[in-house]
Amino acid sequence: MSNYLCVSVTSTRLNCGIVNEKGQILNYHYMYFEDTPKEKNMVNLIERVSRSVSKGYNPTICTVAVPEIVDTVMGLWNSFTNGVGIPLRDSLQKRLGIPVFIDNDVNVAAVGEKYFGSMTYNYNFFYLNVSNGIGGSMYINNRLYRGAHNGAGEIGHIPIEENGEKCYCGNEGCLETIASSVAIQKYYGKLTNDPNPPIYKEIAARARKGDISAIAVFSRAAYALGRTIATILNTTNITRFVIGGTVGMEFDLLEAKIYETISKFALKTPNFDFKITKTTIGYDAALIGCAAYCLIISNNPDVYATLAKKGV
Numbered sequence: 029m030s031n032y033l034c035v036s037v038t039s040t041r042l043n044c045g046i047v048n049e050k051g052q053i054l055n056y057h058y059m060y061f062e063d064t065p066k067e068k069n070m071v072n073l074i075e076r077v078s079r080s081v082s083k084g085y086n087p088t089i090c091t092v093a094v095p096e097i098v099d100t101v102m103g104l105w106n107s108f109t110n111g112v113g114i115p116l117r118d119s120l121q122k123r124l125g126i127p128v129f130i131d132n133d134v135n136v137a138a139v140g141e142k143y144f145g146s147m148t149y150n151y152n153f154f155y156l157n158v159s160n161g162i163g164g165s166m167y168i169n170n171r172l173y174r175g176a177h178n179g180a181g182e183i184g185h186i187p188i189e190e191n192g193e194k195c196y197c198g199n200e201g202c203l204e205t206i207a208s209s210v211a212i213q214k215y216y217g218k219l220t221n222d223p224n225p226p227i228y229k230e231i232a233a234r235a236r237k238g239d240i241s242a243i244a245v246f247s248r249a250a251y252a253l254g255r256t257i258a259t260i261l262n263t264t265n266i267t268r269f270v271i272g273g274t275v276g277m278e279f280d281l282l283e284a285k286i287y288e289t290i291s292k293f294a295l296k297t298p299n300f301d302f303k304i305t306k307t308t309i310g311y312d313a314a315l316i317g318c319a320a321y322c323l324i325i326s327n328n329p330d331v332y333a334t335l336a337k338k339g340v
C-alpha cells in the first residue's frame with residue numbers, strides 16, 4: 029500500500045501528515061506561525077516538517093493544500109497576502125525529490141469528501157469551509173468546477189453588508205468579515221465591550237450555555253451564511269451542501285438560522301430538497317483531501333496534465 033505526504037497550510041498553521049490509500053493518518057506533525065511565512069521560508073518550513081514526518085514511511089507522492097487561488101497546471105500559488113505567481117510546486121518538488129501537486133485547500137477538502145467522506149455518490153455538491161477564512165468548492169456533473177482562472181467558489185468575498193468591516197481583499201462587508209472565526213471573535217468583543225475576547229471555540233461553548241451575546245454573534249454569522257447559500261442555490265441549483273472548517277464544525281449553533289434564512293431567500297420550487305450536512309471527515313479535511321488527490325493522480329497519470337480543463 030502506498031503512503032502519501034499530505035501538507036495543508038492555513039494562515040496560522042502548517043499541518044503535515046502521512047496518509048495511506050484508505051485515508052488513514054499514519055503520522056502527523058504540525059506547527060503554528062504568527063504570520064504566514066513568505067515564499068522561501070514557507071518552502072524551508074514545509075521541507076523540514078515533511079522530512080521529519082516522512083521518516084520510515086517513504087511517501088511516493090505529495091499534495092499541498094493552500095488557501096486562495098492556485099494555478100494547478102503551472103503549480104503557482106496566487107495569494108492575496110503573500111504575492112502572485114509563487115512557484116510552490118516546483119520549489120518543493122526539487123527539495124523533496126518526489127512528485128508534488130498543489131491546489132486550493134477547499135478544493136482539496138471537497139475532493140476528500142468525495143472520495144473518503146459523505147459525497148461519494150453525489151454528482152453535484154457544494155463544499156463550504158468556514159474557518160478563519162471562508163471558501164467554497166463545487167462538484168458539477170461529477171467534476172470539480174474551477175472556473176476560468178481557478179477562482180470559482182471564493183464565497184468569502186461575496187458582499188453581504190453595506191459599509192461593513194474592511195476586508196483584506198480590498199472590499200468591505202464581505203461574508204468573511206461577518207462569519208469567519210476571526211469575525212466572530214471581534215464582534216463578540218464589540219458586544220461585550222471586551223478588548224481581549226475569547227476565541228470562537230469558547231464563544232461557541234458560551235452560546236450553548238445561553239450567553240445572549242454569544243448566541244447573537246452565531247446568529248449573525250448564520251444569517252450571512254444563509255444568504256450566501258441562498259445565492260448559491262439560486263445561481264447553481266446545486267442542492268447538496270457540506271459544511272466544514274473550524275466554525276462549520278459548530279454547525280448545531282448555526283443550522284436553524286441558516287435554514288430559516290435560506291427558506292426566506294432561495295427559490296422554493298427548484299431548491300425544495302436542499303440539504304446541508306456537516307463534513308464526516310472533520311478537522312482533518314484538508315489532509316485527507318490531499319490523500320484523495322494523491323490517490324487519483326497515482327491511479328491516473330493523465331489527470332494532472334488535464335486538471336485545468338477537466339477537473340479531478
Ligand SMILES: [Zn+2]
Binds near residue numbers: 199
Ligand atoms: Zn473580501
